[in-house]
Amino acid sequence: MKKLTILVIVLLGLISCEKELKKKVDVSNVNISVLIERFDQKFYQANKETLPSLKKEYPYLFPVDNDSIWFSKINDTLEQELYKKSQDVLLNLDNEKAKIEDLFKHVKHYHSNFKEPKIITLITKLDYQNKVIYADSLLFVSLDMYLGRDNEVYEGFPLYLARNFDKEHLVVDIAEKISEKYFISSRKRQFLDLIIDEGKKMYLLDKYLPAISDAQKMGYSEEKLEWVLLNESQLWTYFVANKLLYSTDNQLHSRFIANAPFSKFYIDIDKDSPGRVGVWLGWQIVKSYMRNNNVTLHQLLQTSAEEIFKKSKYKPKK
16 A cells, blocks of 8 residues: 555656646757857956957947046956956856856747847946846846855845845846846736736746746745745735725835835735735736636737736635
8 A cells, every 4th residue: 555655656746747847848959159258357457458459349338438437447446346256256157158048048939039149247336226238139247246145245235135146146137138028018007917017027037947946036035935825815815805906006016016125015924025925926827827728928928917817717825
């Protein structure tokens, strides 16, 4: 009897693995090249002889034709410190390049018109709001924003932000920026529209980054992910009972969608909750819709929030 039980468990595990494998797409034959240019290294090692050629090579990074300004930056104490720390952590980008290549292949699989951008590495003096900038043919990455959450240079940042100042999060930030090119906003103000818009963005990340955990994609710790999983039913009940789904209250965005240390229910659970629980719930609705409807990714992006909600058969786990 014991052997039979073990066999059943093994078979169920194999079936589960098989279903999981079916969800993944084969991108091995997708032709993609990843070009990373270390502008950071060229710039902070530049001198009077090499700076002119660097300016010709990257004219878009030198908006002012005044060499004294650029040498002032090169010799800036903080910038040099950040540059040296970035070399300690990210001197070799082979691991990051492999992840980016896999990302680009998945994007190309779903969007045949995608052309991989040239990646240019920078130091931006801890500009956390512009860690990655995607400009179609160019993608700029601020290496000083990926030195590791415990790095001393981030001491002034709140933990909920610093948690993602890690090189493991770099590919997620790149995927988010690329997804903006293909995401179609509903431009509606109802809370349901807002969270399902966010859910669509997260579902794009699912497709682009199948090997990345849900916690990483949300920017959560494993503990915070566990919290939303355990409290999914209570979260949904709160939104329904308080008639928030069709509300146009502007504060709902900052309370439940914007990046924050916690969500603002104005009850005791605030202190335990992670931020962006509206994003997470919107993601669950979209995933439920895709499980229960035979539609493509492109069709999903063009479908209204109301239709997605009605056809999702979303039922939170208790």
